[in-house]
Amino acid sequence: MIKQLVQCRIKLILRLKQMLSREDKELMTALMVALCVLILRSIGLLQPIELAALDQLFQLRPNEPPDNRITIVAIDEDSLKQIGYWPIPDGDIANLLQKIQIHQPRAIGLDIYRDLPVKYGYDQLIAAYRSMPNLIGNQLLANSQNGSVSPPPELNNQQVGFNNLLYDSDGKVRRSLLYWHVGEQLYESFALKLALLYLQSEDIIPQKAANNPEYLQLGKAVFTRFKANDGAYVRADAKGYQILSNFPKPGCRNSSIKSCGYHQVSMRDVLENKVPKSLISDRIVLIGTTAPSIQDFVFIPHSSSFIGTAKPIPGIKLQAYFISELISAALEERPLLKVWPQTWEYLWILAWSYVGAVVTWRIRNPTKSIFITLLSCLVMVLCTYLAFLSGWWIPMIPALLAFGSSAIWITFYIAYKQDELKRSKEFLQQVINKIADPIFVKNKQYQWIVLNEAYCQLIGYPNSVLLEKSDYDFFAKHEANVFRQQDQLVFQTQQPQENEEEFTDANGNTHYIATKRSLHKDAAGNFFLVGVIRDMTQRKLMEDELKRTAAELSRSNNELKLKEDHLRYLADHDSLTGLTNRKFFIEQLQESLIWAQNHNLLIGLLFIDLDGFKQINDSLGHDIGDRLLVSIAQRLSNTLRGSDTVSRLGGDEFTIILRTIPNLQIAAKIAEKILESINQPIILGECNIRVSASIGISIYPHHSQDVETLIRQADTAMYRAKHLGKNRYVFA
Numbered sequence: 001m002i003k004q005l006v007q008c009r010i011k012l013i014l015r016l017k018q019m020l021s022r023e024d025k026e027l028m029t030a031l032m033v034a035l036c037v038l039i040l041r042s043i044g045l046l047q048p049i050e051l052a053a054l055d056q057l058f059q060l061r062p063n064e065p066p067d068n069r070i071t072i073v074a075i076d077e078d079s080l081k082q083i084g085y086w087p088i089p090d091g092d093i094a095n096l097l098q099k100i101q102i103h104q105p106r107a108i109g110l111d112i113y114r115d116l117p118v119k120y121g122y123d124q125l126i127a128a129y130r131s132m133p134n135l136i137g138n139q140l141l142a143n144s145q146n147g148s149v150s151p152p153p154e155l156n157n158q159q160v161g162f163n164n165l166l167y168d169s170d171g172k173v174r175r176s177l178l179y180w181h182v183g184e185q186l187y188e189s190f191a192l193k194l195a196l197l198y199l200q201s202e203d204i205i206p207q208k209a210a211n212n213p214e215y216l217q218l219g220k221a222v223f224t225r226f227k228a229n230d231g232a233y234v235r236a237d238a239k240g241y242q243i244l245s246n247f248p249k250p251g252c253r254n255s256s257i258k259s260c261g262y263h264q265v266s267m268r269d270v271l272e273n274k275v276p277k278s279l280i281s282d283r284i285v286l287i288g289t290t291a292p293s294i295q296d297f298v299f300i301p302h303s304s305s306f307i308g309t310a311k312p313i314p315g316i317k318l319q320a321y322f323i324s325e326l327i328s329a330a331l332e333e334r335p336l337l338k339v340w341p342q343t344w345e346y347l348w349i350l351a352w353s354y355v356g357a358v359v360t361w362r363i364r365n366p367t368k369s370i371f372i373t374l375l376s377c378l379v380m381v382l383c384t385y386l387a388f389l390s391g392w393w394i395p396m397i398p399a400l401l402a403f404g405s406s407a408i409w410i411t412f413y414i415a416y417k418q419d420e421l422k423r424s425k426e427f428l429q430q431v432i433n434k435i436a437d438p439i440f441v442k443n444k445q446y447q448w449i450v451l452n453e454a455y456c457q458l459i460g461y462p463n464s465v466l467l468e469k470s471d472y473d474f475f476a477k478h479e480a481n482v483f484r485q486q487d488q489l490v491f492q493t494q495q496p497q498e499n500e501e502e503f504t505d506a507n508g509n510t511h512y513i514a515t516k517r518s519l520h521k522d523a524a525g526n527f528f529l530v531g532v533i534r535d536m537t538q539r540k541l542m543e544d545e546l547k548r549t550a551a552e553l554s555r556s557n558n559e560l561k562l563k564e565d566h567l568r569y570l571a572d573h574d575s576l577t578g579l580t581n582r583k584f585f586i587e588q589l590q591e592s593l594i595w596a597q598n599h600n601l602l603i604g605l606l607f608i609d610l611d612g613f614k615q616i617n618d619s620l621g622h623d624i625g626d627r628l629l630v631s632i633a634q635r636l637s638n639t640l641r642g643s644d645t646v647s648r649l650g651g652d653e654f655t656i657i658l659r660t661i662p663n664l665q666i667a668a669k670i671a672e673k674i675l676e677s678i679n680q681p682i683i684l685g686e687c688n689i690r691v692s693a694s695i696g697i698s699i700y701p702h703h704s705q706d707v708e709t710l711i712r713q714a715d716t717a718m719y720r721a722k723h724l725g726k727n728r729y730v731f732a
Helices: 002-042 047-060 077-083 090-102 122-131 190-202 267-271 315-332 342-362 366-389 397-432 453-459 477-493 537-572 582-599 613-620 622-639 664-679 707-723
Strands: 070-075 107-110 135-139 160-162 173-182 185-188 216-218 221-223 241-244 263-266 284-289 439-442 448-451 497-504 510-521 527-535 602-611 645-650 653-661 682-684 687-689 692-700 728-731
Touching (some): 002 397, 047 366, 047 397, 070 077, 090 267, 122 135, 135 190, 173 190, 185 190, 190 216, 190 284, 216 315, 221 315, 284 315, 366 397, 448 453, 477 510, 582 645, 582 653, 602 664, 613 622, 622 645, 622 687, 653 664, 664 692, 664 728, 692 707
Parallel strands (some): 070 284
Antiparallel strands (some): 173 185, 602 653, 602 692, 645 653
């Protein structure tokens, strides 16, 4: 049992080692491919593709409910034509602000630079500024790309926010700048100012996040600060407090395309009092240009499309996106766009690289492999999309690239191995055909791939039938099981093995063979099991014949020995009682005296004669007499020790040899015990018989030191016991 457990454990370890060897190749491929992809990503080569993929995720996002908290007052081409001047005069701006303020908006955002007086109405505009604490103006802070634009005069710092934008390498805006330090001065963005002004009514103020004091928290939303290498970005400009913008996708309020997105009214309609109060009251009202002639347009992820060119959006609409994102996150816990830690991203890319290697390596069927590959890619894209909907931007392009590269690498490797396998088979075929012994070559699937003519003749099938088949296709199951076990042992241990086997050929003839198996590997790492066979059928038949002859001789010897033992038993034993006879008694007595003499011990000899046996024999018959003798013999045997010998000399006379007695009293006690046993009634059929015995005792060396004298003295003592009244014992 223990040996079987040890063998099972060894097989399990070898099997595990083989599996690890295969998985090592897959893992090494995955590691190398993942490392290459990460290097490409680290130098920024994948950044444009990853950003484009992110844009498509924004496009695929389902529409969200319209945001009724924001209304855009658009300075469109019709409004410019009506006013007839750009920049719009201060008086018209003041008039616009006053008409909006009448409807009591929660906040007003003026996304137009008003750092200098423009034509008429400057004093009126200053008065409007001072009368509107809910007004937020804008400014442009100086950076390396452009100069600064001062905020509107007469507006305090709490009513001014910067509207600097962060452009990616492709010219799109995907990040929002909330805070910016210039020297010792901290500035807030135009969108953040308006969002905070709106949230004041909801009792939400900016505070430090509980889990990280460096992060901003509004309501339940924590705004994770953007870092230079977050997501697909590589050494991006991370100045100030930036966040990745999770641009909303407001749906349509009705079937009209014009009703999609944020509410938008023209400046002309506001000045002409054509705008309903509900579109302004308790809302954030943004004022900005949408006229193409002003060219205040930017590209965002929503600008992209599957077909056609990208469409920019006005800058004022971009600010609406920023504001809506901040307010929705604070009030409704709308997900913000976050990225995984780099370690998680590396593991994600490595995992898909490993999946690509495993799928291609283990599924060799082209149709199945293509299907599983496409399904895996679909699963990965779906996971990425679902994660994006939950606010996570995880690497899709690097994972796809790693998956595809691993699959392609493994495909080329398999093709290389198959090409080497073909060459190896051709070479082996040329070599083994020149050898007279039967030879086979198997692959790791235990299929024949190369056979010489001698092997085909041995098992009785042509080469074309056997190739790409296994032992189970041609041999009995118990024979194929033996072959498979030996093949597995060689593949697992990678050590040569030799074993004797038997099989039945195509004609029904049984062959006994000795097969030597060894493992070989070609340049591509393909393993082959090569088996060389010696046909031992004739030798085995001769050995079996010799074994049969030897078995017959052994059986004959055993029979002779049994007969000899039986004859010896008959010569030494009484045929009636089964006790030893006179001849055996004399031999045992002689041996006992020699042994007693060498060890200085006493030997007792008892002569027993039954009293009145002749009368019983004459009156009840010889059959009863014989049965009586058998019963007495059994009682004598049961009374004595194992070392003592009881014999029947003939008739009703018995002798007993008592070995190694310490004194005469022991012999007397045994004699008394014998008399008591014999005196017990004996029931033979319907007869209840009582007999007694007379016993004569002689002791070595007290009475004599030779066999004949001891016997004569014991016999004489026995007759004295009879003369003294029978049923007693007498010493010599």
